[in-house]
Amino acid sequence: MRYYLIFPVLFLFCPFIAFVVSLIVLFTRNISERETTLCLVVMSMFWGILAFTQKSLATEDTDCIRYYGSFExxxxxxxxxxxxxLNLIEILNYIFSPVSVFVVAFTHNVQSISFFWTSLVYLLTFLSMRRLMKYYECYEQKKFAQLVLIMTFCFLAFVQISELLKNSAAFAVFFYAFTLYVTNRNRFVVWILVLASIGIHSSVIMLLPLFFYKLVNTKMALIVAIVVFLLSLTVDIIDVLMNLLPSGVYFDLLLERFADKDYGSSGTLHYIAIQISMVGTAFYLWFKSKRNETQLLEAVNIIMLYFIVCIVNFYQLTAFLRFSIFSHWLFGLITIWYLKKSYVPSYKRMMSMMIIFMFFMTLRWTYSRTMVKGGYCSSYMDNSITNIIFSTSYDYICVDYEK
Structure with a gap:
């Protein structure tokens, strides 16, 4: 029996086993692109159905549970x-709200929005990485399987994705569109997807400068990044830029979204470390490689532009933290280049350091969002490893977030 007939059936009986088998197949079997895609779908659906079981353990409801309250x-x-x-006043979410309402009405279960958006985030991220590996001419199924494994457990923070549904989905759609742009696909489709990502969460407007990556001088980008970083320590740059926007209903709502400030939080330190890790590994790669390698220079430019956007938002704590949390596409881009040049030992060491750092960051997020009593946290299948591994799909969908 062909793989695309086996996996859906296996998913019904045990989603976790279907996830593991899909990953093993990617590592061990030479399969077609269609079967590879099905493996990615099954793996993405596992995280989606796990997100379906989310319950709030916080004193107040978490963001995801508030979504449930809105769409129930x-x-x-x-x-x-x-x-x-739908109330058309909610113009900032002109994609997220209608799609979420449709999913809830179609399935008759508000928890389905967690399944839908979380699955979409993982699937679009995996497809983006595969397209980039093929574009950079380094696609091998085993290497791609390594990247999928790294992305899943080091860069894609499940507890953040399933909690911050709008933000994570918007970033996933935007970066999928940007991947199409980088790999020279239809520009009309690219901009339709960009508009869709803005309609999921308007924060991705800040990522539009990434489309100028071909026009950027890498050395100049480094200088600008250093200057902006030092300047951001004393000046609220984004506040200055936002004041230049015209007035109007949409822009007023946009300004309100970027108005969240926190000038004294020490919680930003490890998010700064994430950004430094991203930039440091990218420039190490650039410094050790041929300086005139056009595609690599462009990749480094993308990373530097993203870093600048993050630092510009330094005083908008919510924006800055989420730009750091959802930088998995950038880390995937870096990893692709390290995999391409993995025959050089120094690249292996640097990549290993980055992966280990991000793995422990993901563990930290997972622990703080699931195990810290009284904190802002949630449970997934009651945070039981046994339940996660051995439950059927029916067991998963029988979990009610209200209980």
Whole structure:
């Protein structure tokens, strides 16, 4: 029996086993692109169905549970009637709200939005990485399997993705569109997807400068990044830039979204470390490689532009932290180049250091979001490893977030 017939059936009986088998197949078997895609779908669906079981353990409801409270009203509606009843004032979320309402109305279960958006984030990220590896002419299935494994457990922080649904989905759609742009795909499709990502969460507007990566001088980008970093320690740069925007309903809502400030949080230190790790590994790669390698220079430029965008948002704590959390696409881009040049021992050592650092960051996030009593945390399948491993799909979907 072909793989694409086995995996969906296996997923019904045990999602976790289906996830593990899919990963093993990627490592050990030479399969077609269609079967590879199905493996990625099954792996993404595992994280989606795990997100479906999320319950809030915090004193106040977490962001995800507040989404449930907003959309629970549409359970039992017909999908078209539910969308027609939406309040058009919520223009910042012109994609997230209608799609979420449709999913809730179609499935009659508000928890389905966690399954849908979380699965989408993982799948688009995996597909983006595969497309980039092929574009950079370093695609081998075993190397791709390594990248998928690294992305899953080091760069993609599940507890953050499943909690911050809008932000994570917007970044995933944007970076998938940007991947299409980098790999010279249809520009119309690229910009439709960019507009869709903005309609999921408007913060990705800040990422639009990435499209100028071909026009950037790498050395100049480094200088600008250093200057902006030092300047951001004393000046709220984004506040100055936001004041230049015109007035109007959309821009007023946008300004309000970027108005979250926290001038004294020590919690930003490890997020700064994430950004330094990203930039440091990228420039090490650039410094040790041929300086005139065009594609590598462009990749480093993308990373530097992203770093500048993050630092510009330094005083907007919510924005800065989320730009750091959802930088997995950038880390994936760096890892692809290290895998391409992995025959050089020094590259292996540097890549290993970055991966180990991000693995422990992911563990830290997981611990703080699931195990810290009284904190802002959640449970997934009651945070039971046994339940996660041995439950059927039916067991997963029987979990009610209200209980």
């Amino acid at each position: 009203y549409f359970e039992g509606w017909s999908p078209l009637s539910a969308i027609a009843s």
